[in-house]
Amino acid sequence: MMHRFSLKHIGILIIGLKFALLAFLVLKVIYFSEQPPDYVFDQRFFFIMVAGFLAQLIDGTLGMAYGVSCSTLLLSLGLPPAVATASVHTAEVFTTGVSGLSHLFMQNVNKVLFFRIVIPGILGAVIGAYLISEVLDGNVIKPYISGYLLIMGILILVKSFRKLPGVERVRRLLLLGFSGGFLDAVGGGGWGPIVTSNLIFQGKTPQETIGTVNTAEFFVAFCSTGVFLFFVGIDSWKVVLALIAGGVLAAPVGAVMAKRVKPKTMMRLVGFIIILISAYTIYNSLA
Structure with missing residues (x-):
């Protein structure tokens, strides 16, 4: 069945789902909100917009850090963890959608790899979103996730200074996709890293990996967002709009940069970003 779907079909599905979510959010804010919408955009709106631009630029180029960066910012502004995570994942549907379309256009996507990670990723994200909304405290397990990522970042950085080997077979893709989707929903970020x-x-080559993972991330974010909207709701629509506006502007730029940066340079940047974010998360958790 997988061979019937082309990259063009994936792109069409992304566009359709984005418009469906947009219509739902517009109807909810305008017609079903408990209070009249406030259309005044203050300085914080533009600050969040810039943060969304930078986070998506990094994510589109290096394949990670959007959720972690935005979640950290929103928590620092005083939003509750569940609300911050729901806002980030809602915005992520639109930013990763544009990023995915850009990577599809730049031919950075491996179709076989895409399907092998996206289905378990969606399953993990749905389960994780439900648990963080109703059962778990994501802050408890976040330091353990960050410790694992810190080790991975160091290994990638070390590997970037060696000769890049060919790929015989990428192993444990189902488990990798499931754990990535689950931990992303629970921790507010983590699919990319x-x-x-x-x-x-x-x-795997950085360009193909980043393009494929970013495109799959749209579907993971879309499904987890549906769960968050059902259990948590989305009252902070201006936060979501600011993140979307900044991220959509940055997404095409990130796809072009991912295509042009050399593989070894990309690996070093990926390793450095993982180490930096993981160390920062561990420090905040222990402080």
Whole structure:
């Protein structure tokens, strides 16, 4: 069945799902909101917009850090963890959608790899979103996730200074996709660092890995967002709009940069970003 779907079909599905979610959000804010919408955009709106631009630029180029960067910012502004995570994942549907379309256009996507990670990724994201909304505290397990990512970042950085091997077979893709989707929903970010870092460490080329993982991330974010909207709701629509506006502007730029940056340079940047974010998360958790 997988061979019937082309990259063009994936792009059409992304566009259709984005418009469906957009229509739902517009109807909810305008017609079903408990209070009249406030259309005044203050300085914080533009600050969040710039943060969304930078986060998506990094994510589109290196395949990671959007969720972690945005979640950290929103938590620092005083939003509750569940609300911050729901806002980031809602915005991520639109930013990763544009990023995915850009990577499809630049031919950075491996169709076989895409299908092998996206289906378990969706399953993990749905389960994780439900648990963080109703059962778990994501802050409890976040330091353990960051410790694992810190080790992966160091290994990738070390590997970037060696000769890049060919890929015989990427292993444990179902488990990798499931754990990436689950931990992304629970921790507010992690799909990119977990899936991208593992695939690159196993020898996949950075450009193809980042393009494929970013495109799959749209579907993972879309499904987890549906769960968050059902259990948590989305009252902070201006935060979501600011993140979307900044991210959509940055997404095409990130796809072009991912295509043009050399593989070894990309690996070093990926490793450095993983180490930096993981160390920062561990420090905040222990402080």
